[in-house]
Amino acid sequence: xxxxxxxILVLFMFTSCNKDNGVSQVQITFKFSHNWDGTAVSNANFxxxxxxxxxxxxxxxxxxxxxxxxxxxxKSSGETFILDGYNLVDVTNNTNQSFTPITTIPDGDYSxxxxxxxxxxxxxxxxxxxxxxxxxxNVPELLGGGYHYMQLEGKFIDNTTTETGYAYHTIRAVDNxxxxxxxxxxxxxxxxxxxxxTNNATFNIEMNIAEWFxxxxxxxxxxxxxxxxxxxxxxxxxxxxxxxxFNLESVNQ
Amino acid sequence: MKTxxxxxxxxxxxxxSCDNESVERYFxxxxxxxxxxxxxxxxxxxxxxxxxxQTVEGIALGKKLFFDPILSIxxxxxxxxxxxxxxxxxxxxKFSDGVDGIFGNRxxxxxxxxxxxxxxKFFWDGNTFSLEHxxxxxxxxxxxxxxxxxxxESKLQQHAEYPSLxxxxxxxxxxxxxxxxxxxxxxxxxxxxxNSKFDKFLLGELNLSPEELNGFNVFMDEAKGDCFxxxxxxxxPLWTDNIFHNNGLDETFAxxxxxxxTGDPADNGKFKSPSLRNLEFTAPYMHDxxxxxxxxxxxxxxxxxxxxxxxxxxxxxxxxxxxxLTDKDKADLKAFLLSLSxxxxxxxx
Numbered sequence: 001x002x003x004x005x006x007x008i009l010v011l012f013m014f015t016s017c018n019k020d021n022g023v024s025q026v027q028i029t030f031k032f033s034h035n036w037d038g039t040a041v042s043n044a045n046f047x048x049x050x051x052x053x054x055x056x057x058x059x060x061x062x063x064x065x066x067x068x069x070x071x072x073x074x075k076s077s078g079e080t081f082i083l084d085g086y087n088l089v090d091v092t093n094n095t096n097q098s099f100t101p102i103t104t105i106p107d108g109d110y111s112x113x114x115x116x117x118x119x120x121x122x123x124x125x126x127x128x129x130x131x132x133x134x135x136x137x138n139v140p141e142l143l144g145g146g147y148h149y150m151q152l153e154g155k156f157i158d159n160t161t162t163e164t165g166y167a168y169h170t171i172r173a174v175d176n177x178x179x180x181x182x183x184x185x186x187x188x189x190x191x192x193x194x195x196x197x198t199n200n201a202t203f204n205i206e207m208n209i210a211e212w213f214x215x216x217x218x219x220x221x222x223x224x225x226x227x228x229x230x231x232x233x234x235x236x237x238x239x240x241x242x243x244x245x246f247n248l249e250s251v252n253q
Numbered sequence: 254m255k256t257x258x259x260x261x262x263x264x265x266x267x268x269x270s271c272d273n274e275s276v277e278r279y280f281x282x283x284x285x286x287x288x289x290x291x292x293x294x295x296x297x298x299x300x301x302x303x304x305x306x307q308t309v310e311g312i313a314l315g316k317k318l319f320f321d322p323i324l325s326i327x328x329x330x331x332x333x334x335x336x337x338x339x340x341x342x343x344x345x346x347k348f349s350d351g352v353d354g355i356f357g358n359r360x361x362x363x364x365x366x367x368x369x370x371x372x373x374k375f376f377w378d379g380n381t382f383s384l385e386h387x388x389x390x391x392x393x394x395x396x397x398x399x400x401x402x403x404x405x406e407s408k409l410q411q412h413a414e415y416p417s418l419x420x421x422x423x424x425x426x427x428x429x430x431x432x433x434x435x436x437x438x439x440x441x442x443x444x445x446x447x448n449s450k451f452d453k454f455l456l457g458e459l460n461l462s463p464e465e466l467n468g469f470n471v472f473m474d475e476a477k478g479d480c481f482x483x484x485x486x487x488x489x490p491l492w493t494d495n496i497f498h499n500n501g502l503d504e505t506f507a508x509x510x511x512x513x514x515t516g517d518p519a520d521n522g523k524f525k526s527p528s529l530r531n532l533e534f535t536a537p538y539m540h541d542x543x544x545x546x547x548x549x550x551x552x553x554x555x556x557x558x559x560x561x562x563x564x565x566x567x568x569x570x571x572x573x574x575x576x577x578l579t580d581k582d583k584a585d586l587k588a589f590l591l592s593l594s595x596x597x598x599x600x601x602x
Contacts, residue, residue, distance in 0.1 A: 047519035047563075062519075062566055133488040134297045134371060140473035140481060153566040165566030226569050227476045 025104040026253075029202040030071060030115065032089050032097045033249070034064070037210045043094050049155060049163070053213035057221045059156035059166070061209065064091040066150035066170075067137070068190075069123055070116040073105050073197075081105040086119070088135060107197045115205075117242060118149030118187035124172065143229055144174045144183060152212065156221045166225040168212060170242070173235035184232065186239035192248035201253035211245040212238065279424025281308035286368065289447030291455055291490045299368030299442065305385060305435045307442060310422040315440025317418065318433060323408055325352050325398035332391065332437070335361045339599050341531035342444060347542035351397045358508065360542035363535045365446040365598065366528065370495045377524045377540040379497060380514045384441055388434035402430040409433070446530050446598040447490065454592070455487055461592060468589025471582045478554070478578070478586055482567050483526045492530050492593060497523040498565045501558035501575075502539065510540065512563075522563050533594040547590060551583050 034041040036051050041061065049060040069086035083101035090096050118124070124146035132138070132147055139146045152168040175182040192203065213219035217237040228234045284307045286299055301307060318324065322331040335349040336342040342364035348356040359377050367375075367384055374380075375387040391397040392405060409415040409428045419428050422436055451469075453459045461469070471478040473486060483500075485492040497511040499522040506512075512521035524540040538544040544553065556574040558564070569576050578586070 047517075128295065128488075130294075130296050133295045136482065136485060136489050136494045138481070138486055138488040140475075140486065142470060142473055155566060160572075162572065163560070163562065165564065165568060165571070167566050226566075227479075229475045 023106045023108065024199075026107050026197055027100060027104055027200045028071065028073075028083060028197075029098060029100040029200075030068070030087070031202055031204050032068075032099075032207065033204065034091055034207045034209055037208060041091075041209060043092055046092065046154075049157065051210070053156075053210065053221065054215075054218050055213065055220050057156045057158075059154055059221065061152065061154040062092075063151055063153040064209070065089060066152075066207075067118055067132075067147065068099070068115050069119050070114075071101060072112075072114050073110045074112040074114075075109065076111040086123070086129075088132065088137065105197070107199065109194070109196050111194050112191060113193065113195050113203070114189050114191045116187055116189055117246070118170065118172075119147055120187050121172070121185065124187070139171045139229070142176070144172060144181060146172060149187060152209070156225070158225075159222050164221075164225060166221050167228065168238065169229050170238045171229055171235060173232045173239070174230070175232040176230060182232070184236060186235050186242075188239060188242060190246045192246075195251055197253065199253040201251055203251050204249040206247045206249045207245050208247065209245070212241050215241060215244055217241050281310040281422055281424070283307070284309045284312055286442060287445065289445065289452070289490075291447055291452055292369065295488050295490060296369065297371060300371060300373060301368060301442065302383065302385065305438060307439050308422060310418070311436050311439040312443055314415075314418045314422045315436035315438065318437050319440055323412070324392050324400060324405055324433075326400045326404070327352055328408075330398050335391075335397070336364050339534065341365060341446070341534040341595075341599055343535045345536065347537050349397075351394070352399045353395075355396050357394075357396045359540050360537060362527065363531060364441055365444045365530065366491055367444065368442040369491050372495060374495070374525070378510045378514050379525060384438040385431070385434045388437040388441075389430065392430075392433075405433065406430060444598075446595040448597045449530065449593045449595040451589070451592040452490065452595075455490070462588065464585045464588040465592045466589075467582070468585035468587065468592075471578065471586045472589055477576060477582060479567060479569065479576075480529075480554075483565075484529050491528055493526045493528040495525060497525050498567075499523045499561060499563045500554075501560070501564045501568045501571060502543070502553070504559045504561050506561070508541065519563060522561060529590055530593045531595055531598065532590050534599055547587050548583075551578070551586055554578075555583060 046061050049058050051060070052058050065088060067086060067088050071083040073081040083103045083105070085101045087096050087099035129147070137147050139148060149170040154166060155163045156166055158164040170186060173184040173186050192205070217240055219241070224231070224234050286301070286307060288299065319332045322328045324331065330352050335344045337344065340363070344361035347360060348358065349361050350356050362377065373383045375384065381387045381390060392400050393402065406428050415428065416426060419432055420426055423432050425432060450459065451461070454461050472480045483494050483496070483498055485494065497520065503522065506522040509521045511523040512518060532547055536545060538550050544550045554575055555578040558568050558571045558575045560571045564571060
């Protein structure tokens with residue numbers, strides 16, 4: 001009994017709030033859900049041709065995983081808190097769809113909360129991430145190295161009514177056609193707006209997968225289905241279409 | 254006294270309080286894995302179960318068991334008979350024959366770098382979780398050793414040497430099947446291959462030929478070989494993702510592979526990506542050993558793909574049979590693949 005009491009005391013110490021000067025440190029969680037124009041998508045819906053993109057092509061999803069990083073909280077004063085770490089959301093294996101960085105932030109009003117889709121160039125090239133390497137997430141040095149931002153794969157019915165594979169992989173765009181490589185940034189910041197944080201908070205982020213094929217570029221899978229990593233113009237179109245795929249559904253706290 | 258000081262004292266008290274029970278435990282000699290620098294620098298740590306740590310005595314016992322036909326029903330077949338060191342611990346035959354001379358229906362898998370199979374799904378179809386559980390299977394498989402564990406345990410228990418070896422490895426005088434498989438798994442985890450020409454190139458110790466370098470570029474080029482998505486890279490020196498894919502071998506499946514394990518038709522025709530290390534020693538290739546040579550394998554990906562409902566989306570231009578590599582790119586790709594041969598590995602065990 002004595003030992004149980006001691007353990008309870010220790011647990012109490014670890015879970016007790018840290019509140020100084022009326023400000024509490026709070027834990028932030030980002031939860032990711034996925035839909036196709038409002039219809040929920042999970043790996044249970046994979047491998048069946050049940051979706052239709054903006055170009056009218058029927059398609060399936062067989063794999064979806066993507067990287068987010070640099071969750072950032074910014075106060076109106078300009079004070080900024082960047083949460084450590086990155087997260088490889090893996091819908092295929094139903095893992096990492098909830099991400100709770102170790103870093104805590106003070107509660108209070110934040111004028112802007114955001115995260116980065118993919119890695120910014122600093123993160124992309126200046127670190128060797130053994131977990132991402134183990135997940136075969138790298139980009140070949142021929143294309144500048146670094147890491148994938150997203151792998152979306154599946155099948156579609158092509159214009160000969162044949163099931164054909166597509167591999168919509170997003171990376172930093174690189175044009176290898178000239179004597180020197182020409183890069184264009186394709187990571188992007190997702191701004192989820194202003195939030196008043198009063199407690200430990202969970203941000204529920206939605207990805208509408210259909211948007212990758214929709215706006216502003218109506219994606220023609222018959223033309224752009226595979227070998228898209230070395231296709232600089234395709235990467236830039238993916239970047240443009242990516243601007244509207246994420247949405248803050250709610251904040252629970 | 255302040256609250257936090259009390260808390261610290263309590264933690265110390267809990268951590269260092271005495272346990273009144275006096276239990277004698279046997280500890281064999283720890284033996285950490287010799288992790289190659291390229292692995293240490295680039296990929297996650299190996300998987301070693303907490304209930305089966307590597308020990309000098311356990312590894313030695315596992316090695317002896319691996320090479321000993323005592324595990325088979327008639328003492329004629331050992332693990333090594335289908336997993337020969339000179340073949341990077343696989344069989345040079347398409348299929349392996351068991352104690353009754355009956356052949357199985359899948360090509361024996363090579364054994365190396367198994368501790369880095371993070372999902373711990375073993376066999377071509379991933380039907381068994383963990384290396385320890387994998388070692389159970391061939392012993393009782395009627396097409397392999399055809400034993401039963403009661404007999405094996407009895408033979409080992411009555412053997413002149415094994416009881417003391419198990420005692421040294423596990424502190425147990427009673428030999429049971431779980432200790433047998435633990436020892437074999439410990440030995441198998443020491444089968445580490447990371448000393449090929451390409452490894453030395455990555456470590457800056459030597460240069461590749463122009464052909465090998467071009468072959469590596471073909472391997473890494475999404476518009477050509479595009480091998481890296483499933484078979485590792487300079488940053489993933491396992492040269493496999495240890496995941497299951499349908500690589501376009503057949504339009505219909507005589508062997509469902511992963512699909513027979515999961516029951517999901519979407520998994521039909523999927524088999525584990527094997528590592529591309531040591532291909533020089535591991536022919537024939539694919540789960541059914543259908544390709545006798547590396548040229549056959551490269552030609553398959555270049556022009557022999559067959560469409561099916563579960564073919565991996567990364568298989569390109571399937572309607573044309575593949576991307577159609579040039580003869581030069583094929584030859585260079587082969588040269589690069591052969592640079593992953595680790596002669597030290599096959600000669601050291």
